[in-house]
Amino acid sequence: MNLHILSKSVNTEALAEKLNYISEEDACLLRNDAVLMLLNEKALQTLSRSLPATRLFLLEDDLRLRGLAFNKEDVTKVGYNEFVDLCLQFEKTISW
Numbered sequence: 001m002n003l004h005i006l007s008k009s010v011n012t013e014a015l016a017e018k019l020n021y022i023s024e025e026d027a028c029l030l031r032n033d034a035v036l037m038l039l040n041e042k043a044l045q046t047l048s049r050s051l052p053a054t055r056l057f058l059l060e061d062d063l064r065l066r067g068l069a070f071n072k073e074d075v076t077k078v079g080y081n082e083f084v085d086l087c088l089q090f091e092k093t094i095s096w
Helices: 012-019 032-039 041-050 060-065 080-089
Strands: 002-006 027-030 056-059 076-078 092-095
Touching: 002 080, 012 041, 027 032, 027 080, 032 041, 032 056, 032 060, 056 060, 056 080, 060 076, 076 080
Parallel strands: 002 027, 002 092, 027 056, 056 076
Antiparallel strands: none
């Protein structure tokens, strides 16, 4: 089980390529500029198709720092304490 941490916003094709490396047991956390991908409906659909809602996380402070609001059930917002907990729950963390 791996936690994939995406820190940069990428186009939908690059995102789909990265998601090929994520297994059903893995999870994904969007942080830094990666939260901007949530503004792109196609990128959001790609993420939602690849990961169940319980496996897709968003660092809430990064969203707030960019002046964005996001309220979809497909994504779980977490703070820094939950981010640390997630890192400890998974065997490995992989930063993209």
